[in-house]
Amino acid sequence: MSQPVTFRRRAVSEMGTPKPAAVGRAARRFMGKRQWAVDDFTPMEETRDRARMIRLHTLANLHRYLDQFADSVERNGGQVLWAADAAEANLLIAEVVGRKEGSLVIKSKSMVTEELDLNAHLQGEGHTVVETDLGEFIVQLAEDHPSHIIAPVMHLTRQDIGELFHKRLGIPYTDDPEQLNAVARRHLRRFFLSADVGISGVNTGIAETGSIVTVTNEGNGWLTTAAPRTHIAVMGMERLVPTFEDAATIVEVLARSATGQRLSVYTNVVSGPRRPGDPDGPDEFLVVIVDNGRSRVLSTDASEILACIRCGACLNVCPVFREVGGHAYGQVYSGPVGSVLAPGLAEFTEAADLPFASSLCGACREVCPVRIDIPKLLVHQRVRATRENDPFRWLGPGLALYGQAAKRPRVWKSLLAAGRMVGRLKGRDEWFHRLPFHAKGWTQSRDFPAPARESFRQWWKENRSGT
Amino acid sequence: MERSRFLRTVEEAVGAATLPGFPALHPGPALPELAEVDLTPHFIEAFELLDGIVHHQSPFEVISKVMAERGAEEFLAWDQEHLPSDGLLADLADVGYRRFSTSLPADPEGRVPHQMGYMDAAVGVSAAVAAFAESGSVVVTSGRGRSRLASVIPAVHVVLVPTDLIFRSLSHWAAQAESPGRLANLMVITGPSRTGDIELALTKGVHGPGEIHAVLL
Numbered sequence: 242m243s244q245p246v247t248f249r250r251r252a253v254s255e256m257g258t259p260k261p262a263a264v265g266r267a268a269r270r271f272m273g274k275r276q277w278a279v280d281d282f283t284p285m286e287e288t289r290d291r292a293r294m295i296r297l298h299t300l301a302n303l304h305r306y307l308d309q310f311a312d313s314v315e316r317n318g319g320q321v322l323w324a325a326d327a328a329e330a331n332l333l334i335a336e337v338v339g340r341k342e343g344s345l346v347i348k349s350k351s352m353v354t355e356e357l358d359l360n361a362h363l364q365g366e367g368h369t370v371v372e373t374d375l376g377e378f379i380v381q382l383a384e385d386h387p388s389h390i391i392a393p394v395m396h397l398t399r400q401d402i403g404e405l406f407h408k409r410l411g412i413p414y415t416d417d418p419e420q421l422n423a424v425a426r427r428h429l430r431r432f433f434l435s436a437d438v439g440i441s442g443v444n445t446g447i448a449e450t451g452s453i454v455t456v457t458n459e460g461n462g463w464l465t466t467a468a469p470r471t472h473i474a475v476m477g478m479e480r481l482v483p484t485f486e487d488a489a490t491i492v493e494v495l496a497r498s499a500t501g502q503r504l505s506v507y508t509n510v511v512s513g514p515r516r517p518g519d520p521d522g523p524d525e526f527l528v529v530i531v532d533n534g535r536s537r538v539l540s541t542d543a544s545e546i547l548a549c550i551r552c553g554a555c556l557n558v559c560p561v562f563r564e565v566g567g568h569a570y571g572q573v574y575s576g577p578v579g580s581v582l583a584p585g586l587a588e589f590t591e592a593a594d595l596p597f598a599s600s601l602c603g604a605c606r607e608v609c610p611v612r613i614d615i616p617k618l619l620v621h622q623r624v625r626a627t628r629e630n631d632p633f634r635w636l637g638p639g640l641a642l643y644g645q646a647a648k649r650p651r652v653w654k655s656l657l658a659a660g661r662m663v664g665r666l667k668g669r670d671e672w673f674h675r676l677p678f679h680a681k682g683w684t685q686s687r688d689f690p691a692p693a694r695e696s697f698r699q700w701w702k703e704n705r706s707g708t
Numbered sequence: 709m710e711r712s713r714f715l716r717t718v719e720e721a722v723g724a725a726t727l728p729g730f731p732a733l734h735p736g737p738a739l740p741e742l743a744e745v746d747l748t749p750h751f752i753e754a755f756e757l758l759d760g761i762v763h764h765q766s767p768f769e770v771i772s773k774v775m776a777e778r779g780a781e782e783f784l785a786w787d788q789e790h791l792p793s794d795g796l797l798a799d800l801a802d803v804g805y806r807r808f809s810t811s812l813p814a815d816p817e818g819r820v821p822h823q824m825g826y827m828d829a830a831v832g833v834s835a836a837v838a839a840f841a842e843s844g845s846v847v848v849t850s851g852r853g854r855s856r857l858a859s860v861i862p863a864v865h866v867v868l869v870p871t872d873l874i875f876r877s878l879s880h881w882a883a884q885a886e887s888p889g890r891l892a893n894l895m896v897i898t899g900p901s902r903t904g905d906i907e908l909a910l911t912k913g914v915h916g917p918g919e920i921h922a923v924l925l
Binding site for chain 2: 267288290291293294295297298300301302303304307308311313316317321323324325329373374375376379392393394398399402418419421422425426429430431433434435447449450451452458459460461463464466467468470478483485486488489490492493500502503504505506507508509510511512513514515516518519520521522524530532536537539540541542544545614
């Protein structure tokens, strides 16, 4: 019974703090911006259709496009490494980083490296890892975890961050975002220019050209891939498209859905190490392609979720996410997409309660730039959870037991009589505020009515019979 | 893991996948041919919407003014042959502005000390190989004589934009551009560097330039 209460317990504790209010405010502002960009861009609906077809087509031919992508990367002078799971990915990356003892590694935002817990692994081997996305940098300073795919510190207020910078960077307290921003710029600049290795994520890889595309608004992604001698791009294996033109479609819908921009400030297309004659850029370019549960997800009813381009729009519209915030999900990916993906990527039981953290209202499907039918996938995951998972094992036998009782009038009557006894013992208060054992989940968020003190038949007999 | 084994696992998963629609089909080209329009005013409007600054004066005038405003002496720039403004670097040198060399030393150990020198450059000068009217974007690339860091390190980026290179949108350009695989890096820049990470309050210049100037040619 530990699982179903896990999300609830985390959600309740998150809701008790001021954080989720900040999350709700922020999520609603993202939504407003998205609306603006959608209205502004005339062929948005057609572009969404195209983006969806590109993603589904790529998934249906993923092995072929991965093969082509690897050939293209090598043709450009890069190297491809294949990792079946997090442990292997960490090992491969640590091998490259570890060619120099105590390397300085700069990172631009990457959800897949969060999945791998890469920072902890590299730090454990004596390297220094610096997150450079402002939000991720704050997360790292606070020794916290990101709470939103694209706005990692949605859960912190400017006062929280001012306090943190004051404590950790030794600057006088300020909660002015401009000043905090300037402090981070100064602090991170020397890391950019002197790092040994830059590690980036990949928004989309291009099979035909062997390129990786990253989008950022701050410019840290570009610096990460341009300044250090070695660039390692870590890519979830499903993040491919066939052509450059397809990648253009994806980044166009991504920027609009994520933050309401026509394009993100920096759309960075990297195709290998610097060429002879290039004045700067990395000497070495490696792509680490990570499976880590994705092939498992691909082979289930939930395979469509791999079409996701990680814009975060479904988080912003989700009534559950807006109330509880990202941390309540307890997984790298939160919100509607996380509720489908997380149980698939990890051991299913670890996140089996997440598909239930949804009202199935369909707002996520409405906004998804690639039109993923998330509610349908949530139901698939619920079915699976109910079938496979310990916490739900009582449900089938429980209903069978109920059926047996309901079929036998005498048994049924005596059960009702027992219930009435409880009702009488309960006295004047007609509500249970706390139930024991398995039933306690019910009373965590609402009361349960006590059984009536007499049955309707009894009442009829005493008051109306014979009249 | 070996490539072949990895791909075999994926192939098996693809075989078992339940994808909606007709995923075997690729959607084909993105956009229809559209009537010719003068894209320059649209580019200017979109660029200014992002707080970019558009100039119609000569690149020399714009850069000298920006340098003077900041009291700056050093700048980063692409080589003259890649800047569509004859004699620009020589003219800037004549009035005393120093161009910081953007070529890395041959010795790999020299990279870091050399790059640390960029910290002092206030202005970076490069040129667009394409620009997009819809989003107000400019495209810069790596290549011989074309430094990437020149466009991203300084606080101010001045980009020269030949108006005949303005396209409707990224998609329209991508449909006909040369493969990006030929160049190590291609960057689509859409406005000044910005972040909304702290309570979604928009602040500019967090890592890249907080100011971007387009000099139309």
